């Protein structure tokens with residue numbers, strides 16, 4: 001694999017033709033839009049047509065079994081996503097944040113992690129959660145309003161979902177600094193941290209500060225930006241003149257754009273980046289170029305701000321379809337295999353649905369639980385007074 | 399150009415124009431009127447252009463006023479507020495939309511350090527005529543950070559003015575008055591009431607911005623005073639209706655302005671009723687409600703028949719939404735406090 005130095009100064013293939021005069025904003029934006037189809041710096045190993053292509057730096061040996069595993073992950077998590085979306089439509093969830101279209105970016109990145117690595121998600125990372133061994137039912141409470149996520153972030157090394165855009169990036173930088181301070185960096189057995197955020201998030205101060213901190217402390221941190229082209233209704237041009245991966249340069253670390261709809265390329269690039277971080281060459285920014293195929297959330301109406309043509313174009317680059325085509329071409333899977341995965345995904349959907357509709361509402365005392373590690377007598381008095389008031393109702397005294 | 403009361407249409411016949419509007423539509427029309435009245439008025443925020451904001455409060459404004467007056471900004475609240483400061487000292491009147499209450503905090507530093515203090519630091523040479531609109535409060539079944547009541551932080555900060563509307567008429571007029579104000583105004587919108595409707599007279603402002611208002615009077619003895627603001631006004635009025643059926647008269651006062659507080663009408667009321675219940679969704683510790691309790695006990699000490707009681711959210715983070723009905727003050731909790739006050 002290549003050394004990170006090679007990636008410190010990736011020149012954009014089509015740098016804005018700016019010599020004497022600065023390009024106009026429109027020219028820059030037009031240039032960026034052109035890169036929507038990908039540019040020469042986009043790392044790709046599996047084309048949308050399912051053709052395996054070579055890459056000079058990021059090739060990967062993949063067995064039939066591994067590729068089937070990635071396929072299964074993506075099919076299952078898509079099914080989970082569609083089921084949760086439907087559960088919201090049926091009123092069983094208050095809201096859902098779809099990952100449709102981002103399966104390869106998430107499964108590729110998630111499967112590059114090792115159990116000791118730490119991951120910091122934003123709120124769309126259901127595929128990463130899956131790869132951290134978190135059952136999708138553990139996500140549901142966030143969206144049903146019964147809890148804030150039930151998984152153990154210490155055990156799974158998967159931080160709680162973070163909704164305030166960009167906050168988790170600094171937290172991840174600090175965690176990675178801790179890995180370094182603990183002497184956990186320096187060889188292939190070392191730990192690394194990965195932090196997920198969106199294209200919109202790249203405007204937040206916290207993200208920029210995270211870049212600075214991680215760089216200054218040589219933190220073993222992979223910044224994983226899923227550029228799904230949209231931050232609710234705002235296209236990526238609202239956040240940046242340049243392709244996002246090129247930002248890394250200004251902070252002094254490598255930035256790479258990978259085809260986020262290509263699970264193999266994402267896996268290869270993320271593995272490489274994690275390995276560099278383990279060796280002490282972090283941080284690294286990965287921009288996974290992908291597309292949010294559904295609404296921002298179930299509360300959103302994308303028809304107000306984007307054309308459906310765009311979606312149609314991206315459907316041709318579907319992250320799952322290309323793997324299926326490749327598996328068939330290679331004769332690595334037959335129709336029986338696909339049916340088996342289909343059946344497994346249906347069973348998972350049923351499990352999710354049944355779990356969801358039977359989730360109990362939390363008891364009122366939960367409001368007051370875990371606010372402090374060491375308790376707070378003022379709050380405890382408030383709790384007791386309120387619970388006394390509530391039990392007055394139960395006893396019908398009121 | 400601080401105009402305490404506005405009469406946008408009084409060049410006309412003086413006839414009133416009454417329309418039934420939701421709070422959300424009234425805000426939209428108020429913003430539009432302010433933009434029409436003054437070309438220096440700008441809107442800034444996330445998703446406020448094509449989308450019209452996640453609550454559609456700025457619906458159609460970018461289409462009609464262009465991208466230089468309705469800015470879909472990059473995703474950064476410190477950026478929104480900080481650049482609004484620069485625009486304001488350059489002569490603009492920016493109106494910033496914070497998408498949800500819980501997302502104001504990345505902009506907190508700019509608000510507290512610059513927005514609040516520039517006028518003071520420049521001995522009045524820099525005016526900060528900007529409005530920061532914040533949909534606030536719970537009750538909509540949302541995920542974390544979408545249901546908060548952060549108003550006390552801002553009322554605690556010298557240099558900021560803080561208001562909250564509770565009905566369509568105030569939405570329509572208060573937003574325009576806030577934009578006309580030469581001081582920075584935090585404008586808290588009761589998001590769970592956005593779709594409540596009432597008739598709005600769009601020809602005449604019903605009163606000044608920084609004034610509380612008695613919404614329901616209770617002249618007789620044996621009554622109590624209820625004070626609230628924003629989304630809790632509906633709860634207070636419902637409680638007053640319910641209490642009236644049981645023969646108890648409640649006087650309801652909408653604070654409208656949280657900083658500066660306008661407690662004159664509250665003192666006047668408490669001196670008659672001798673009893674006060676203050677209602678707010680925000681946690682109670684070091685809050686607007688504690689401020690009111692402190693001031694009322696000082697000003698109305700000899701009139702009080704019972705301690706000032708407060709019905710508030712708890713001093714916890716906002717809970718998962720399945721628990722918000724327990725967290726939020728409701729009719730029963732308000733009436734329970736009224737009963738306790740009357741029984742004191």
Ligand SMILES: Cc1ncc(C[n+]2csc(CCOP(=O)(O)OP(=O)(O)O)c2C)c(N)n1
Pocket residue numbers: 124163164165197198199200201202228230231232292296444473475497501504
């Ligand atoms: C600090 C903050 N401001 C605003 C929001 C509201 N909001 C939620 S998601 C979002 C867009 C995020 O876009 P991006 O970072 O591209 O992530 P994506 O949703 O596309 O995965 C916004 C503005 C928020 N959650 N936090």
Ligand SMILES: [Mg+2]
Pocket residue numbers: 198199200226227228229230231232
């Ligand atoms: Mg995005």
